[in-house]
Amino acid sequence: MGKPTVHDIAREAGVSLATVDRVLNDRAGVREKTVARVRDAVSRLGYVRDLSAANLARQRRYRFVFLLPDTTSQFLHALHDAVLEATAALQLDRCDIEVMHVSVGDPVALMAAFDRIEAAGIDGVAVMASETPVLRDRIGRLKTQDVAVVALITDQPNSERDHFVGIDNVAAGRTAAVLTGRFAGGREGKIGIVVNSMMARDMVERRIGFDRVMGEGFPNLTVLPTMEGRDDHAMTERVVGQFLDSNSDVIGIYCAGAGMRGLTKALEDRGLGDKLIVVAHDLTQHSRAALESGVIDVVINQNAGHIARSAARVLKAQCDGVDVIASQEKIRIEIVLRENLP
Amino acid sequence: MGKPTVHDIAREAGVSLATVDRVLNDRAGVREKTVARVRDAVSRLGYVRDLSAANLARQRRYRFVFLLPDTTSQFLHALHDAVLEATAALQLDRCDIEVMHVSVGDPVALMAAFDRIEAAGIDGVAVMASETPVLRDRIGRLKTQDVAVVALITDQPNSERDHFVGIDNVAAGRTAAVLTGRFAGGREGKIGIVVNSMMARDMVERRIGFDRVMGEGFPNLTVLPTMEGRDDHAMTERVVGQFLDSNSDVIGIYCAGAGMRGLTKALEDRGLGDKLIVVAHDLTQHSRAALESGVIDVVINQNAGHIARSAARVLKAQCDGVDVIASQEKIRIEIVLRENLP
DNA sequence: CTGAAAGCGCTTACAG
DNA sequence: CTGAAAGCGCTTACAG
Structure with missing residues (x-):
């Protein structure tokens, strides 16, 4: 006999299919004795249900929503595309996904x-947003309705979300720092x-990780106060430009946020x-x-x-x-150089 | 009406279920005209089959075999464990996997x-082995029997395998070189x-990639002739030890193969x-x-x-x-530092 | 509290 | 070359 059904x-339990189903799905209205008989048969036969x-x-069908910011950035674009790609594949797994x-x-x-x-009776929500009291409350409300919730990119550690899908930003900052420091090879200079x-919590965490490694391992480098680019190319270009013009011995820049096009423009305009x-x-x-082209040396990536x-x-x-494979769901801090570009 | 069934x-086609099934599964013995009628209905209704x-x-059920070398190395161990872990999860997807x-x-x-x-009537094979004529032939034979075949870790580019699951080893060598070179920060010295x-093809490819980047980008570094450790700790310890003892200004070592314990022992014994x-x-x-502990600075990883x-x-x-999601099946060259250890 | 019967979307002998 | 009926392993009204 194959797998038990x-x-x-x-x-084995001397009951009907309907009763087996009731017990298997924890539905009410079955005598304790009957429940026990069925559970017994299940474990005796090693039954495992065919989902x-x-x-x-x-x-x-599973209905999921990805709730993303309406701002635009190339990363958000890439994430959006990735969700659409996953959507197509997951159709076959009975999942309907809306962004x-x-x-x-x-x-x-x-x-x-x-x-x-x-109102729509969604089964699960993946939300990417900064932490706010409103968001925390609404996540809590979803959980009382038994909706699955994951925090995307930015964790919501004080909410009741089931899981966080993203990287450890302190570690990302540390990674950026050690690469900057080692590439500097002992030279002295300033880092922007x-x-x-x-x-934003992610940004603070990256800065903390960066500073910590710099402090411990690279006394030859001086990390200057944080510039704020507001996710905006023009703004980023301006602050980075001013920074470069007013500091002589800058040897590196860590761009922890978006607005990367402003950064590269500021560098290129100055022949740097x-x-x-x-x-x-x-x-x-x-x-x-x-x-x-070599303008950027390292990209720290979270794979969209x-x-x-x-x-x-x-x-x-x-x-x-059911359980997930923990190692598969761990989002890695990818280090991407020109040489290992995928 | 929901999805068509x-x-x-x-x-819609005015035929029976059995006939629909025949057409859907490309079975013979259906009149061309009937086939056309069914195909027509399929495309008209946008039918997509529920696998x-x-x-x-x-x-x-799908029966797969992972054919792995019987040698031991920590990587092979990790791979074996990873296969077992995947096996457990895939049981639910009707896959039986044997190693x-x-x-x-x-x-x-x-x-x-x-x-x-x-003889066992397996549906698919993942094989990890060096290229040999025997292997090429047997892969070809499997393909005539419609068995799915993927090459694991080491590609079999001249065989009829369906797919390669592993990294680009030339790029891995390049990645190792650029990190070694940049960490050296302009110092002069020798690299082992x-x-x-x-x-082994993988090893040659890694060496080629390494040499190329060194040649192009780091004239301050001299890469010495390859040492062969034969996947063995004792042997690796011996050759690395001799290398360290007979060369004065060594500043780096690239270990492209296994036997890593021999390498770290040789280094530690010499206070390096x-x-x-x-x-x-x-x-x-x-x-x-x-x-x-800092003995190794970078690990180039292929995620088991x-x-x-x-x-x-x-x-x-x-x-x-069916198709796979190409980006999901692309094995990345992971760069692992102490700071982004998973 | 429990069971008999029909059904989900597809495939498989079997009969014609 | 084609179709009617039963079945895969589970769930769902409905009836009692």
């Missing part, structure tokens, strides 16, 4: 988005840092295209080109494809009440 | 293994290279634990510890878990005649 359990048959019978672009910083817009999600805003050690975040069309797929897998596993 | 096709329902009806450890360098043993595989054997730039391959218990899962996914997709 519900029929085998029914026979795809169950889903077929139940005509189950919602929302002004996540605006509490009213955020509330409206969550209202829509609740650009972030979006020091209000391949003079400085430049470490930036996230592999995009632009950063790929900058790596190839992996993040999209991981989020979907985790949401589905949460709905099914 | 076989019933809808049957009605899991089909697999249920057909009681389909065969075979003396892949011995033609007789290899032939016997393939005989067993053919240890491989298993220059008979954190003096040299050391780049090695593959993340294992030992290399992780060596990264943490990713490789195992990718191989299984590709085999299954091949059996089902």
Whole structure:
């Protein structure tokens, strides 16, 4: 006999299929004694349920929403594309995925988005947004309705989210620092840092990691105060330009946020295209080109494809009440050089 | 109406379910005109078949074999564990996976293994072995029997394998070189290279990539002739020891093969634990510890878990005649430092 | 509290 | 060359 099925359990326990099903799915209204008989048969026969048959019978589909910021950046673009790509593949796994672009910083817009999600009876939500009280509350509300929730890119550690899909940003900052420091090879000089805003947790964490390694390991390098580029090319170009013009012995720049095009423009306009050690975040069309031309030396990447797929897998596993393969869902801090560009 | 099903096709085409099934599965014995009618209905209704329902009806299971060398190394160990881990998860996807450890360098043993595989009616094989004529032939034979075949770690470019699951070793060598070169920061000195054997294609490719970048970008560094460690700790320790004792201004070592424990021992015995730039391959218990203690500076890694899962996914997709997500199956050249250790 | 029967979307003998 | 009926392993009204 092959793998045992519900029929085998029914026979072994001396009950009907319907009762086996009730017990298997923890539905109420079965006598304790009967429950015990069925559970007994299950463990005696080593029964393990065929989820795809169950889903077929139940005509189950999983409905997930990816709630992303409505701002634009090349990374967000890449993430959006990755979600669409995952969507196509997951259709076959009975998952329907919708992407919602929302002004996540605006509490009213955020509330409206969550209202829509609740009304639509969604099974799982992956949300990328800064931590706010509104967001924390709405995640909590979703959890009372048994909706699976994962935080994307930016963790929501004080919320009830089931899982975080993203990198450890302190470690990312440390990684950026050690590469900058080692590439400097003992030379003395100044290092600049650009972030979006020091209000964003990710940026603060990256800066902390960066400073810590610099302090411990590279006394020859001086890290200057943080510049804020506000995710904007023009702004980034301006602050970096001013920084370069007013400091003589700059040997490196760590770009922890977006606005990378402003950074490379500022460097190129000053003929510094391949003079400085430049470490930036996230592999995009632009950063790929900058790596190839040598303007950027290192890209610290969080793989958008992996993040999209991981989020979907985790949401589905949460709905099914099964475990994920932990190592598969761990988002790596990828170090990308011109030589190992994928 | 939801997604169309076989019933809808049957009605629309004015035929029975059995006939729809015949056409859908390209079975012979249907009049051309009938085939056309069904295909027409399919495209008109935008029918897409439910693979899991089909697999249920057909009681389909996929039987895959991972054919691995019977030699031992920490990487092989990690790969083996990764396959077992993937196996557990894939049970739910109707995949049965068996790992065969075979003396892949011995033609007789290899032939016997393939005989067993053919006799057992396996659906797909992932094979890790050096290129040999015997292997090429047997892969060809499997393909005539419609068995899916992927090459693991070492490509079999002249065979009829369906896919290669592994990294570009020339690029890996280039990556090792650029990190060694940049960490050297302009200093002059000698660089040693240890491989298993220059008979192995991977090793040759890594050496080629390494030399090329060194030649182009780092004239201050002199790369010395290759040492061969034969995948053996004692041997590796001996050749590296001799190398260190007979060369004065060594500033780095690239360990492209296994036997890493011999390497770190040779270094530590001479008090060079954190003096040299050391780049090695593959993340294992030992290399992780060596990264943490600083004896090794960089590990170039091919993710064993990713490789195992990718191989299984590709085999299954091949059996089902569906596409994979290319970016997901691309094995990355991971750069691992102490700071971004997973 | 429990069971008989029909159904999810597909495939498979078997009969004609 | 084609179709009616039963079945894959599970779930769902409905009836009792």
